[in-house]
Amino acid sequence: MRSDFPRLRYQTQEPSAEVVRRGEPVSCGMPWPEGGLRSADQLRLVGTSGEALPLQARALDRWPDGSVRWCLLDWLADSDSEVRVEVTHGTPSANQAGPLRHREDADGGLIVETGRAIFRLAPGGHFPFASAEVDGATVLDIERSNLTARDDANCPHQARVDSVDIEESGPIRISVRVAGYLVAAGGSRLLELTARLHFYRDSAVVRIDLGLTNRRAAGHPGGIWSLGNDGSVFLRDLSLALALPPGEAESSVVLSIDPDSASRTIDPPLEIYQASSGGDNWRSSAHLDRQGELPLSFKGYRVESPSFQLEGTRATPIVELRRGATRIAASIHEFWQNFPKAIEAGALGLILRLFPRQLGSCHEIQGGERKTHTLLVAFAEDRISDAPLAWTHDPLLPSADPEWYAASGAIPCLTPSADDPNSGYRDLIALALEGDDTLEHKREAVDEFGWRHFGDVWADHEAARHEGDTPLISHYNNQYDMVGGLGVQFLRSGDGRWHRHMRQLARHVSDIDLYHTDRDKSAYNGGMFWHTVHYVDAGLSSHRSYPEAEGVPGGGPSTGHLYSEGLRLHHLLTGDPDSRTAVVQLGEYVIHADDGKRTIFRFLDRGPTGHVSNSGFDDYHGPGRSGANAIAALIAAHRVTGDKRFLDKAEELLVRCIHPADDLDALDLLDADRKWFYTMFLQSLGGYLDYKIELAQLDGLYAYGRAALLHYATWAAEHEYPYLEKPEILEFPTETWAAQDLRKSEMFQIAARHAAPELRDRFLERARFFFDASVGRLGREETRSYARPIALLLSNGWRQAWFDRHEADPAPAPAVSAPDFGEPEVFVSQKRRALSRAKRLIVGAWGLAVLGLGVTALVLWLARG
Numbered sequence: 001m002r003s004d005f006p007r008l009r010y011q012t013q014e015p016s017a018e019v020v021r022r023g024e025p026v027s028c029g030m031p032w033p034e035g036g037l038r039s040a041d042q043l044r045l046v047g048t049s050g051e052a053l054p055l056q057a058r059a060l061d062r063w064p065d066g067s068v069r070w071c072l073l074d075w076l077a078d079s080d081s082e083v084r085v086e087v088t089h090g091t092p093s094a095n096q097a098g099p100l101r102h103r104e105d106a107d108g109g110l111i112v113e114t115g116r117a118i119f120r121l122a123p124g125g126h127f128p129f130a131s132a133e134v135d136g137a138t139v140l141d142i143e144r145s146n147l148t149a150r151d152d153a154n155c156p157h158q159a160r161v162d163s164v165d166i167e168e169s170g171p172i173r174i175s176v177r178v179a180g181y182l183v184a185a186g187g188s189r190l191l192e193l194t195a196r197l198h199f200y201r202d203s204a205v206v207r208i209d210l211g212l213t214n215r216r217a218a219g220h221p222g223g224i225w226s227l228g229n230d231g232s233v234f235l236r237d238l239s240l241a242l243a244l245p246p247g248e249a250e251s252s253v254v255l256s257i258d259p260d261s262a263s264r265t266i267d268p269p270l271e272i273y274q275a276s277s278g279g280d281n282w283r284s285s286a287h288l289d290r291q292g293e294l295p296l297s298f299k300g301y302r303v304e305s306p307s308f309q310l311e312g313t314r315a316t317p318i319v320e321l322r323r324g325a326t327r328i329a330a331s332i333h334e335f336w337q338n339f340p341k342a343i344e345a346g347a348l349g350l351i352l353r354l355f356p357r358q359l360g361s362c363h364e365i366q367g368g369e370r371k372t373h374t375l376l377v378a379f380a381e382d383r384i385s386d387a388p389l390a391w392t393h394d395p396l397l398p399s400a401d402p403e404w405y406a407a408s409g410a411i412p413c414l415t416p417s418a419d420d421p422n423s424g425y426r427d428l429i430a431l432a433l434e435g436d437d438t439l440e441h442k443r444e445a446v447d448e449f450g451w452r453h454f455g456d457v458w459a460d461h462e463a464a465r466h467e468g469d470t471p472l473i474s475h476y477n478n479q480y481d482m483v484g485g486l487g488v489q490f491l492r493s494g495d496g497r498w499h500r501h502m503r504q505l506a507r508h509v510s511d512i513d514l515y516h517t518d519r520d521k522s523a524y525n526g527g528m529f530w531h532t533v534h535y536v537d538a539g540l541s542s543h544r545s546y547p548e549a550e551g552v553p554g555g556g557p558s559t560g561h562l563y564s565e566g567l568r569l570h571h572l573l574t575g576d577p578d579s580r581t582a583v584v585q586l587g588e589y590v591i592h593a594d595d596g597k598r599t600i601f602r603f604l605d606r607g608p609t610g611h612v613s614n615s616g617f618d619d620y621h622g623p624g625r626s627g628a629n630a631i632a633a634l635i636a637a638h639r640v641t642g643d644k645r646f647l648d649k650a651e652e653l654l655v656r657c658i659h660p661a662d663d664l665d666a667l668d669l670l671d672a673d674r675k676w677f678y679t680m681f682l683q684s685l686g687g688y689l690d691y692k693i694e695l696a697q698l699d700g701l702y703a704y705g706r707a708a709l710l711h712y713a714t715w716a717a718e719h720e721y722p723y724l725e726k727p728e729i730l731e732f733p734t735e736t737w738a739a740q741d742l743r744k745s746e747m748f749q750i751a752a753r754h755a756a757p758e759l760r761d762r763f764l765e766r767a768r769f770f771f772d773a774s775v776g777r778l779g780r781e782e783t784r785s786y787a788r789p790i791a792l793l794l795s796n797g798w799r800q801a802w803f804d805r806h807e808a809d810p811a812p813a814p815a816v817s818a819p820d821f822g823e824p825e826v827f828v829s830q831k832r833r834a835l836s837r838a839k840r841l842i843v844g845a846w847g848l849a850v851l852g853l854g855v856t857a858l859v860l861w862l863a864r865g
Contacts, residue, residue, distance in 0.1 A: 006030060006400040007084045010077060011496035013394045014259065021391045023076035024384050025173060025200045025207075028398045029060060029573040030071050030085065031410030037068040037087055044092040045073075048081045054201070055085075055095050056170030060572055061410075061639070064694050069410050072575040074172040076201065077396055098171045100201040110164045112174055117204040117379055121176060121197070127159035128178065128197060128240075134204050134380040139326060144243035144349065147210075149182050149190060152234035152362050157182040157190045167196065167577065174199045182212075182238075191233060191365065196577070204380035205389070210354070211372040211511075211578070212238070217520035218367030218544075223554020225529075225544035228290030231367025237357035242328055242377065243349035249324035253345040256318040257303070257310070259393045263318075270305040270319070273342040273358045274335060277449040278313030284447035286473045288540060295361045301336065318389045319343045320378075321350055327381065329388040333374035334504075338451045355451075366542065368517035371451055372507065372578065397496045405491040410572075412690070415801035417493040422801060424775040428784060428793050429489060433497050437785040446471050452542060455508030457482065461736065461786035462535055474532040475543045476787055477513045477561070478505065484566025485794025487573060492798060499573070506570040510582040512543050515557050522598035523611045526589040527557025559593070559612040562586060562629040564636045571640070580640055587637025587646045590630045594649070601834035610829030613657055615677060621827040622667055623681035623712070627657035632684045635691050650688060651701050657681065659824035660707035664715045672723055673731050678712065679743040685709050686750030693812060703814035704821055706754050713751035714759065717766050720744055722773040735781040739792035741774035746796055749803055753811040760808060771800045 008028070037043070045055035056074040063069045073085065099115025109122030109130055117139075122130040127147045132140040147159035161180040168175035176197045182190040191212045198207040219230030244251075253270045256263040276282040278300035289295050300313040314336040320329035330350050335341050340363075342356035354373050355363040365371065382388040402416035420426055432439050442458040443449065453475070462474035476482070483506050490498035509528075518525045530545040532538045533552050541547035546554050564586040571579040594612045596602055601609075615624025631650045638646035658681065669675045685705055692702040722741050727733035748767035752760045775797070778784045 005084050005086045006404040007082060008398045008400055009082050010079060010396040010398055012396060013496065013500060019079070019259070019385050019387075019390045019393070021077065021079040021384055021396060023078065023202070024391050024396055025074065025198075025203070025205075026077045026396050026398050027072060027074045027173070027575055029571075029575060030073055030400065031405060031408035031572075032068050032071060033408050034063040034069070035065055035067050036408075037071065038066070040068055040071050041091045041095070042087050042089065043071065043073070044086045044088045044095070045075055046084050046086055048083070052092055053083065054098060054171050055092070056172035057095075058168070058170070058575075060575065064696065069408075070572040073398075074170065076172060077398065079396060095171055098201055100171060100174060100199065102166060102169060102174055102176075110166070110176060112176065112199045114199050114204065115202040117199075119197075119199065119206070121161070121164045121178060123161055123163055125161050127161055127180065127193070128195065128206075128208060132379055137326070138245045139204075139328065139379045141243040141245045141349070145241055147182070147193070147238075147240045149238040149355075150236040150357075151190060152236060154236060155184055157184050159193055161193075172201050203383075205376060205378045205382060205384070208375040208377065209372055210240070210375060211370055212354075212365070213370040213516050214365045214367055215517050215519070216367040217517045218369075218515075220544075220546075220554075220556060223546055223556060224548045224552065225541050225546050225556070226290070226548055227288075227364055227366065227540045227542060229366070232290075233365045234362040235355045235365065236362060237353065238355040238363070239351050239353040239357075240375065241349060241351050242330065244321065244323055244326055244328060247323050247326065251321060251323040251347045253305075254320040254322065254329075254388070255303070256387060256390065257312065258314070258316045259390070263387055264308070266305050266308050268305070268321070268346050270303065270308075270345045271342060271358075272301060272303045272315060272317050272319070272344075273356065274301040274315055274339045275358070276300065276339055277447050278336060279444055279447055279449070281444065281447040281471075284473070285470060286446055286448065286453060286538070287450060289361065290364060290540060292540060295359060296340075297360065316393050317343055318387070318392070319345050319350060320388050321345050323347075327378075327388075329378040329382065331376050331389050331392050333376065333392065334454065337449050337454045338373065339449065340451075366544070368515040368520070369452075370511045370514075370516050372511050373451075397499060399490075399494050399496065399499070402492055402494045411488065411491060413799040413802035414488070414491060415798070415805070417489075419805075420492075420798075420801040421804055422771075422775065422797075424779050425771075425793070425797050425800070428775065428778055428790075431785040432489075432501075432790050432794065433495070435785070439501055439790075442787060446473055448475075452512055453508075455504035455506075456512075456543065457505070457787050457791075459531055459787050461734070461783070461788040462532065464734070464783065464786075465535055472535075473538040474536075475538055476791070477529055477531045477543055477545070478509045478563050478566070479531045479561065479788070480791040481563035481566040481795055482791045483509060484563070484569050485791060487566060487569040488798060489794055490573075502566075502570060503574065506567055506576070506579055510567065510578045514582055514585065521556075522595060523558070523593050523609070524556040525592060526585050527559075527593065528562050528586060528589075529557055530555075530561040557589075559590060559626040559630040559633070560616060562590070562626075562633050564633045568636045568640060583633075583636050583640050586633045587641075590633055591645060591649050594630075594653075596830045599830065601830050604834035604837045605830050607830055607833065608652075608656075609831070610827060613653055613827065614829060617674060619829050619832060621656060621829070622662070623658045623678040623685075624675075625677035625680050627653050628677065628681040628684035631688055635688060639691075654685070654688065654701065654705055656827050658685070658705075658708045658712075660704065660711050660821050662708070662711065662824050664712065669715075670719060672729065672737070676723070676740060679716075679740075679747050682709060682712055682747045682750065683743060686747075689750075689754065689811065698812055698815040700814070700816050700819050703816050703819050706811075706814065707821065709751055709754060710759070713748060713755075713763060716744065716747065717759075717762055720766075720770075722770065722777065724777060735778060735783045735786060736788045736792070738774050738777040738781065739789035739796075741770050741777075742792060742796035745770040745774065746799060749799060749808070752808040760810075764803065764808060767800070767803065771797060 040057035061070040216231040276296040303310040342353035459474035459476040463472040466472040486502035539547035634650035723737035752763040
């Protein structure tokens, strides 16, 4: 195969469990060098023997010259082959429309024809389908097939489809977005329903990504967020029924419990229920309900039928119901990891219980919380693997070589891990995947499983001072953008384990860690919840940061914890629309949270609130973590939408938080506990400057940001030192401080690009110094594999390998000459401005009252005279 185009190989999570696949639908995001691809229609997929294969391609992101930077690819993969993607002139004939197509019918419904099956979806109809046929025969009894729920009062609710829209359409895959609600008979809404149904060429298999959202605001008295607070929805059951059409033939059930077990045929009815994770720590306090009780009834799963019983720890079941020539098979992706889950098979059909009645108590979906499940359903014989849906146990992951990802330039300064000369850094990164304290080990330690927890990382560093008999539960909630760090390490290495952790964490973040409501205060609506408060057990707060415990001050989402660039990378690597939506949501959050017209103070002051720039104390709006995260989130949102509001707001915050003439001694930047995050701000500022270069906007604000960067970096080169050289001034001198030194290294790398030659070498020397100091110190720390230092290592430090091999590429000078930046101004929050005005009004009112009394007395005195 030619080496100048990307070659794609397939990985699975469990290579030992080989399943032969023929035409498995796969998707992946692929980067391209600037100018290398003008249109996605030019791409051609070539098989091992040089044959052209059908390919669906769509641009996800473009370079400044309009060429494709990231492209989403869909094709049908055979597990025993590899493919490459080439650029051609014109649209390859293999990519022309095939049997997969869609059309609207006369009643406003949508019909999808795959070449093997025909599905109809319609507003007002049942979910997921208004009808389903395979080879001309009806395969679904629509009247008995639907998504239903029962609330805590046992009141029934049924899915109501309000809209059906095409999101993706091509020769390989059609994706349909279905939106509606679960409603009671009287029309009251329980949960919002958003599903994406994926249909594939020549296939009767449908993938359903089913999202359920509680849009109510959550109660948080005193800033304490807890299970059982107002706004929660309580479910006794929520299930999808898929019923076979009426028939007289005998029914049988084929059960595959996991990839390593042979399938068996059983007479219905059958029930498989995963009650808990099945791990050693399945009774973890992470699973307490709102009463503080553990609702998990037993370890692992149980299979029950009149003729067969089985118990085990972890099931990934595929259940097929057969009746004559009609059959239907289904699986729930990552079944045991998202417990509790159940699948039932009866003579009439299958029931996929996503929030199963078998729990025996209520499932709670908190206000502003969402959960997305992935279901795969085959409405006929599955031709992809010998056993129906066996390929869904462990889907293929296509990937290019790290050399292609690096050479594309889509991620600046990316170097393949194999070419990274910094063995100490590589060894530290490897701790996340290899050894006895990996990310998987952390999950097992506190049983970070179940539908709400799965994907997140246990913040084990918070338990360092814990002395209890059971582990302290602390959820990390994507602190320091671990999603992005995992994605970068996948691109550097090609190791699918990084990709898997990225995918699982991104799903958790976009579902659970984001606050999906617009009915709370503007400072919270649409934001991201922090990690659990330092050194405190999460208790009943789940992933909402502030449990009811001594010393917890209360709070809510804020830009102090706001990481969306990793979600953007996840979208580019997978095409996941929810990650893209999350990026936009977080950009909107920054704008709305700073909008003074949305707060109770608007009657006294309508200016910006300062919520998004206040970095945690004393109304401080200088260069800090809040401003850093807000600017980065706004730039990410601008990248995916092009909406000018986001870039305008980023530049407003830039001017608010930093100035080229700041008095750095007065800012006391060496107070590490309170001001370390200025380095984080300078990293974000570097991202802003890179983006301005990309946009060819070398204007006054570019000059302003560049001057501020060099002002701070010049000072830091003379004054900064590795944090742990002075442990006595740190409240908690932990290994994290050594990892934070990597930010200084990256700060100097950024500054070197913008510096004059006489400063450039000095900055690069400082970058190397702090990189070596950080990696060397961490390598000696017994706690180097804690979650927090690992997160920092994943996202920081990998650029050093590029600087080791390349000259620092000088950034362009501003297009404006000798701009006048004026004098620094101190921003005052809306709350302080409003209170100050209120005091002035009160004093003024008292003055007028006193004056009035004086005038009255004078008139009376004159009258007596």
